[in-house]
Amino acid sequence: MDCLNHIPDNSNLSxxxxxxxxxxxxxxxxxxxxxxIKTIEAHAFRVSRLTELNDPFEWRVGCEGYDPELAxxxxxxxxxxxxxxxxxxxxxxxxxxxxxxxxxxxxHRGMAFAVNSNLVPNLYEVDYDKPQIxxxxxxxxxxxxxxxxxxxxxxxxxxxxxxxxxxxSRFVIELNLCKPSGGSYxxxxxxxxxxxxxxxxxxxxxNEQYLRRALDLNGFQHVEVLKAKRSxxxxxxxxxxxxxxxxxx
Numbered sequence: 001m002d003c004l005n006h007i008p009d010n011s012n013l014s015x016x017x018x019x020x021x022x023x024x025x026x027x028x029x030x031x032x033x034x035x036x037i038k039t040i041e042a043h044a045f046r047v048s049r050l051t052e053l054n055d056p057f058e059w060r061v062g063c064e065g066y067d068p069e070l071a072x073x074x075x076x077x078x079x080x081x082x083x084x085x086x087x088x089x090x091x092x093x094x095x096x097x098x099x100x101x102x103x104x105x106x107x108h109r110g111m112a113f114a115v116n117s118n119l120v121p122n123l124y125e126v127d128y129d130k131p132q133i134x135x136x137x138x139x140x141x142x143x144x145x146x147x148x149x150x151x152x153x154x155x156x157x158x159x160x161x162x163x164x165x166x167x168x169s170r171f172v173i174e175l176n177l178c179k180p181s182g183g184s185y186x187x188x189x190x191x192x193x194x195x196x197x198x199x200x201x202x203x204x205x206x207n208e209q210y211l212r213r214a215l216d217l218n219g220f221q222h223v224e225v226l227k228a229k230r231s232x233x234x235x236x237x238x239x240x241x242x243x244x245x246x247x248x249x
Contacts (some may be wrong), residue, residue, distance in 0.1 A: 027091035030104035046186035047087035062134035114197035
């Protein structure tokens, strides 16, 4: 067919996704368009509060030997108290899974930032294989504080197996180390070259030229711009360079 003669040769672009996922130091932060641009302009990632997280079991212990309704109130109070002092920034090891793009970039209408995980302090991998931590509340409340901390020390490091698709790495941070702004907190301690790539979702309204200019004007001249697209061979997202992909350095 004649029309096939006009298909551009993209063979030199096909391995960009593979190179990205093979880099064990890369982690990905998924955001909606407006949040991504704000991140660039503020030079900071917004910190999620514990009470805002989408997993209803986040930071919650199980309990037994206590009235269920009262136990729920006690655990709610614990999460609320912890949320006053700390928050998290979530990253993923995965960039090809369309589910992550659907969940966290407004159905592919957002962006992802690739970051160098070596430059994230105290980053740890979430464990999806451990059972929920269950305590006897009355007994727990009588424990010395050191023993209480030991009992729940891994509480924030594990989630249900049903969340394993996220392949999450998370950074827990004290809010007093963050910059408050508009009722939210922001981690503005990014080291140089922390963000390595800015990836535009295939339904994003962000213009490639606009993104390149925003990056260059805000100190991210080194960041490479890529575009996400649907694979024609499997159920994966592929990454390809854009006409404005190369850093302006």
